[in-house]
Amino acid sequence: MLGRLSPGCEGTRAVFPSCNFSCTPCYHSADANSVRVDGMHTVTEIARQMDFLRRERGPVGHCQLIGGEVTLLPPEDHALALETMRFFGRIPMSFSHGDFDYDYLKRLAVKDGRRRFDRLDFALHFDMEMRGRRGIPRPRNESELTPYRQKLVDMFERLRREHGVRYYLAHNMTVQAANLPYIAQAVRESRAMGFRLLSFQPAAQQGAEKRWVDNLRSIADDDGEMVWQEIEKGMGIRLPYSLFQMGDVRCNRMCACAVLGPKGDPNVKIFPLFDDRCPQDARCRDLIVTNIGNIVMMPHLLAVKLVRTILTRPWLLIPALRWCLRIIARAGGLWPILHRGIRPLTIVMHRFMDAKDVSKAWDLMDDGVSSDDSRVDKAGPRIRETMERLASCSYAMAQPDQGRVVPACVQHSVYDPVENKELARLLSRRDKSQSATQAEVDRIRRTDLSNQQQSLNTNSSEQGCGTTCSG
Numbered sequence: 001m002l003g004r005l006s007p008g009c010e011g012t013r014a015v016f017p018s019c020n021f022s023c024t025p026c027y028h029s030a031d032a033n034s035v036r037v038d039g040m041h042t043v044t045e046i047a048r049q050m051d052f053l054r055r056e057r058g059p060v061g062h063c064q065l066i067g068g069e070v071t072l073l074p075p076e077d078h079a080l081a082l083e084t085m086r087f088f089g090r091i092p093m094s095f096s097h098g099d100f101d102y103d104y105l106k107r108l109a110v111k112d113g114r115r116r117f118d119r120l121d122f123a124l125h126f127d128m129e130m131r132g133r134r135g136i137p138r139p140r141n142e143s144e145l146t147p148y149r150q151k152l153v154d155m156f157e158r159l160r161r162e163h164g165v166r167y168y169l170a171h172n173m174t175v176q177a178a179n180l181p182y183i184a185q186a187v188r189e190s191r192a193m194g195f196r197l198l199s200f201q202p203a204a205q206q207g208a209e210k211r212w213v214d215n216l217r218s219i220a221d222d223d224g225e226m227v228w229q230e231i232e233k234g235m236g237i238r239l240p241y242s243l244f245q246m247g248d249v250r251c252n253r254m255c256a257c258a259v260l261g262p263k264g265d266p267n268v269k270i271f272p273l274f275d276d277r278c279p280q281d282a283r284c285r286d287l288i289v290t291n292i293g294n295i296v297m298m299p300h301l302l303a304v305k306l307v308r309t310i311l312t313r314p315w316l317l318i319p320a321l322r323w324c325l326r327i328i329a330r331a332g333g334l335w336p337i338l339h340r341g342i343r344p345l346t347i348v349m350h351r352f353m354d355a356k357d358v359s360k361a362w363d364l365m366d367d368g369v370s371s372d373d374s375r376v377d378k379a380g381p382r383i384r385e386t387m388e389r390l391a392s393c394s395y396a397m398a399q400p401d402q403g404r405v406v407p408a409c410v411q412h413s414v415y416d417p418v419e420n421k422e423l424a425r426l427l428s429r430r431d432k433s434q435s436a437t438q439a440e441v442d443r444i445r446r447t448d449l450s451n452q453q454q455s456l457n458t459n460s461s462e463q464g465c466g467t468t469c470s471g
């Protein structure tokens, strides 16, 4: 589906590397916490990266505002970072450990009594191997974190009630041998909480070496199958993932489900929206891909695209209607849907790779070595697999200075350690932090607009060769 339904995901890098937790493992490089959090640096660097992503990957993209801990930014700087990402056509999602208060959330979303955003997207990372959460610095199992997960969802619900700011919440969790036995229970407890996405990352040897955990391979070497089975236990159903494969199956699995029943109800009914054992669902998927294509665009444009598709090919309404009937049948009829309500919930597994494999594979790829080269045979099957996965990566980060985007695995394994050393020198903790100001953001926008104008003038004579590349 990569490049057909979606260009994949994006993330920021080197914009605020520090974090106030100390987890094992931790994907941040050893120097990350020596870098001061500085709003001015964050916003200007984000503008550079987003401008590049827009030119390289297209006008709209889903982009994680990620680094260290995003809520270490003052709410004002956090809001400016989100506004800057939106300005460049990105749909931002703030990535946080979730240890913040309602006051922070409100100051982020509301200014002078008026809401700044209609909707906030957050990825909230919770797992029992995280260290430093207020109230529960060392959880003994995943269930002990359930009230903290609920508290966060309740905070967003309160923000919606009081200020009309809608929300999209993803729940993230690193999985390793220590918490694998608790995954099914954690899924059972959080599947009806109000999260729209539950994402699991089997742990890899990335980031600060002193925080590496020894036995990670035991749960990652089966392509994540063991983890997926635990998630299925928690969801209470088989989770078919092959119909909408994003990139390499050894990196990603995804299953879109429907949850029948109100939020908080432990007895919700769950079923997949597309089942790989149903040939009609597979046919529906093919029709979506061939007739609609890319769906990552501004909602009003997507609506126009859908209407135009139906007007030009009205026969598509028949398979669409049949798919709706299948959903009603899986729900057990129309009455339960009307009576209990229905919500979407997506399950995702994303399996990062070990830094030492990624570094070796990236060296070869940077040298232009292809997979049929004898040097790849010599490097072994593991490096071959790493190269194949990097080549179909669905999670990109911008390196504007090099004029390219790189896989997030490469960013963490190869570039983060060097960049964070440099940032620790530039943004020393001894110096004073600077907040980004609206005037500075306006200046960035003006500069960007004049750059765009210049580039349009330059490119207008090159139509037909270069301009389609960024679409």
Ligand code: SF4
Residues within 6 Å of the ligand: 247, 251, 252, 350, 351, 352, 353, 389, 390, 392, 393, 394, 395, 407, 408, 409, 410
């Ligand atoms: S190559 Fe790495 S960052 Fe890219 S999709 Fe695979 S695991 Fe994710």
